[in-house]
Amino acid sequence: MKKWTKLTLWGLLIALGVAALIAPFASSLPDGLEKVAETKGFAAKATVLFQSIMPDYLISGIRNEKVATALAGVVGTLIVFGFVFALGKLLTRGRRAS
Amino acid sequence: MDVVSAGAVGYAVKKTTERLSERQVPLMGVMAAFIFAAQMLNFPVIGGTSGHLLGGVLAAVLLGPWPAVLVMSAVFIVQALFFQDGGLLALGANIFNMGILGVVLGYYVYFGIRKLFGGDKGILIGTFIASWLVVVLAASATAIELAVSGTSPLRVVLPAMAGVHVVIGLGEAIITTAVVAFVLQVRRDLVPGAAAK
Numbered sequence: 001m002k003k004w005t006k007l008t009l010w011g012l013l014i015a016l017g018v019a020a021l022i023a024p025f026a027s028s029l030p031d032g033l034e035k036v037a038e039t040k041g042f043a044a045k046a047t048v049l050f051q052s053i054m055p056d057y058l059i060s061g062i063r064n065e066k067v068a069t070a071l072a073g074v075v076g077t078l079i080v081f082g083f084v085f086a087l088g089k090l091l092t093r094g095r096r097a098s
Numbered sequence: 099m100d101v102v103s104a105g106a107v108g109y110a111v112k113k114t115t116e117r118l119s120e121r122q123v124p125l126m127g128v129m130a131a132f133i134f135a136a137q138m139l140n141f142p143v144i145g146g147t148s149g150h151l152l153g154g155v156l157a158a159v160l161l162g163p164w165p166a167v168l169v170m171s172a173v174f175i176v177q178a179l180f181f182q183d184g185g186l187l188a189l190g191a192n193i194f195n196m197g198i199l200g201v202v203l204g205y206y207v208y209f210g211i212r213k214l215f216g217g218d219k220g221i222l223i224g225t226f227i228a229s230w231l232v233v234v235l236a237a238s239a240t241a242i243e244l245a246v247s248g249t250s251p252l253r254v255v256l257p258a259m260a261g262v263h264v265v266i267g268l269g270e271a272i273i274t275t276a277v278v279a280f281v282l283q284v285r286r287d288l289v290p291g292a293a294a295k
Contacts, residue, residue, distance in 0.1 A: 004125070007125075007285075008127070008128055011128030011131070011132060014132065015132040015134070015135045018132070018136060018138075018139065019138060022139055023135065023138035026140040026141070026150075027141055028140070029146055031140060031148050032143075033240065042249045052178075052180050052182040055182035077131045077134055080131050080173055081127045081131040084131075085126070087172065088127065092115070092118050092120050
């Protein structure tokens with residue numbers, strides 16, 4: 001398990017780095033679907049079930065948009081990692097490492 | 099769409115449970131984390147539009163199709179729940195288009211091309227073509243679903259979606275292939291099917 005721990009940590013670090021350091025500088029232009037929805041006039045048809053806690057990848061209450069994005073990115077990356085890791089562990093319960 | 103996706107994800111869970119080894123679990127976590135972060139990186143494409151990495155084929159190449167389905171689904175679920183990205187009502191369709199159709203079809207296209215050319219060359223060509231194809235197909239599926247739901251007529255939304263994603267798909271293909279090439283260089287053992295050097 002040792003050598004995979006190191007790889008895992010490195011991989012996670014890279015992902016966190018991408019989320020925290022590069023994502024805040026990403027383009028804010030609408031992506032393919034959003035743009036088509038805007039130009040073809042059906043963007044307003046989207047329904048919202050409930051307000052998520054970090055809409056649009058911004059942590060509310062932080063004025064600097066870049067920092068807000070970086071934090072949201074870090075939180076999301078950790079949530080996703082934890083979720084998949086937990087799921088994987090659950091699925092391989094009692095399995096011998098191959 | 100929700101029923102189809104739920105069924106397919108359930109199947110993916112079953113298949114993954116059969117074959118997943120313990121050591122692959124952290125790898126899946128890292129893959130999911132990386133794809134989530136990478137999906138935040140929008141790059142301007144054309145006509146006031148941006149594209150971003152999808153990562154479905156990347157996950158499939160490095161993990162195999164069924165773990166990749168789980169990884170992609172997890173990313174979409176977190177995005178919808180926590181970030182209002184993608185939407186909860188559309189989650190079933192999103193998971194199907196990008197997480198299932200994209201991953202599974204992409205994987206078999208990749209696999210076929212890899213076999214055809216063989217070696218690292220086959221891996222990279224397969225990755226490139228599969229990545230591009232998946233983006234265009236997923237976008238087209240989205241357009242068809244939008245048309246079926248009455249949101250927008252097919253003759254309007256299909257060319258629009260397919261058109262812009264032909265270009266975005268190129269970005270996906272380039273980025274995915276670059277990442278796979280990098281992994282082949284530094285950790286060949288992480289690419290299933292790569293011959294040992």
